[in-house]
Amino acid sequence: MGTTPLATVANTRNRRELLKAIxxxxxxxxxxxxxFTVFGFFAAMIGDQFFPATDPMTSLLLAVGTFGVGFFMRPLGAMLIGTYADRVGRRAAMTRTSWMMALATAAIALCPSFATIGVAAPLILVAARSLQGFALGGDIGVAATFVMEAGPVSRRGYLVSWQLTSQGAAALLGASLGLLLSSTLSPAALASWGWRIPFLIGLLIAPVGLYIRRRLREDPAPSATADARHAGAPLAELYRHHSATIVLAMLMMMGQTIPVYAIVYFMPSYVTRVMHMPALTGFMASALSALLLVVIPPLSGRLVDRLPRRKPLALLSSGCTALLVYPVFLLIAGANSALPILCGVALISVLVATGAGVIALLVLEALPARVRASGMATAHALHVALFGGTAQFIVTGLIKWTGNPISAAWYVAPACFMSFCALALFKEQSVRT
Incomplete structure (x- = not known):
């Protein structure tokens, strides 16, 4: 009578394994x-250290261009690491990405400036950003696949939402460090060595990542990996049978990525270089946005798990983003205090956070398990490379060449509308059993 029922023991074990997977x-x-993203928060300082120029906007343009280099390596990492995850295992792939990211981050944190070693400095910086992009390109899609497959269908929205929450937490940590450093260090100290501190903190990825991921059980969907071993190459199957899904997925995700990189991550540089306001204001806006990206996705995930269909919530979020991007830029560009900037960034952040996890889940469920990791990783990495990695460079170029701060919206608003159209065309899979 005093023994624990086997069903209760099994449920406790399953909950524990699910928590470990998350x-x-x-x-x-x-x-x-x-x-990866803390580079964007400190792009202005990194530009001064590694790409010195007489025009500050030129240094910034070269720095955000280097920021984009990492994005262009992400598709290659997605294809190779995603295929490895489908054929060998999700856990093995995730362990390897942790090592690569730690090595690249150490190179950025410890690389001497242009004034010390000359042209070798930007070359090392570009190489490190390339390795960062390669590692992250594979990890995001594989990790999202792993956590989705670890739990029941009825909780998939909630489980996948934690991927978005972790990315928001990363942005929050980066923005908070920027806020702390900019308020405690002098501008000269921050530009000289203070910007390296977040990268040194980021080296925690090596011990933390390897310890956690090595303690995982085997892949939650081992049959999918076994099928992939005996089937043809995952990338060939994706091209033959799922190319339309991948293209639509890229366009759908674009509506979340471009606003985040062109408004949220770019805000510290936009505020200081374009609006000539204190860096503190820009970091406050990024920190608020990141906080919303932490809080909103789990709530959105729980909501979508209770709805009969997933797509309407994604359509609502995407449509509102497309309609409100231009008014938000008008609000920010006309601001003479921090409050309008905070309100505009917060509005876009809430809309993006509400729909991003839902869109990721729609894509994951549309792909069969044997190509899910490579398919999700490839779609995510390609769209980020094409649209996320270029967003800051494009809006910086538009502002520099036109002299009009509103010109950034000329790129962001049409992109969000195109994303809404792709989402409307995407066919939701019925998997609610």
Whole structure:
């Protein structure tokens, strides 16, 4: 009578394994995303150190161009690491990405400036950004696949949402560090060595990532990996049978990525270089946005798990983003205090956070398990390379060449509308059993 029923023991064990899967996939991906995106928060300082020029906007343009280099390596990482995950295993792939990200982040944190070693400095920086992009390109899609397959269908929205929450937490940590450093260090100290501190903190990815991911059980969907071993190459199957899904997925995700990189991550540089306001204001806006990207996705995930269909919530979020991007830029560009900037960034962040996890889940469920990791990784990496990695460069170029701060919206608003159209064409799979 005093023994615990076997069903209760099994449920407790399953909950424990599910929690471990969420932590391994989400926490470590968040750390890797922090290492990758913190570069964008400190682009202005990095530009001065590695790309000195008489015009500050030229240094910034070269720095955000280097920021984009990492994005162009992400598709290659997605294809190779995603295929490896489908054929060998999700856990093995995620362990390897942790090592690569730690090595690249150490190179950025410790690389001497242009004034010390000359042209070798930007070359090392570009190489490190390339390795970061390669690692993260494979990890995000594989980790999202791992955590989705680890739980029941009825909780998939909630489980996948933690991937977005971890990425928001990474941005929050980066923005908070920027806020702390810009308020405690002098501008000269921040530009000289203070910007390296977040990268040194990001080196935690090595011990934390390897410890957590090595303690995982085997892949939650081992039959999918076994099928992939005996089937043809995953990338060939994706091209033959799922190319339309991949293209629509890229366009759908574009509506979340471009606003985040062109508004949220770019805000510290936009505020200082374009609006000539204190860096503190830009970091406050990014920190608020990141906080919303942490809080909103789990709520959205729970909501979509209760709805009969997933797509309407994604359509609502995407449509509102497309309609409100231009008014938000008008609000920010006309601001003479921090409040309008915070309100505009918060509005876009809430809309993006509501729909991003739902769109990721739609894509994951549309792909068969044997190509799910490579398909999700490839779609995510390609769209980020084409649209996320170029967003800051394009809006910086538009502002520099036109002299009009509103010109950034000329790129962001049409992109969001195109994303809404792609989502309307995407066919939702019925998997609610």
């Amino acid at each position: 932590i391994a996939a989400s926490l470590v991906t968040g750390l890797e995303m922090f290492d």
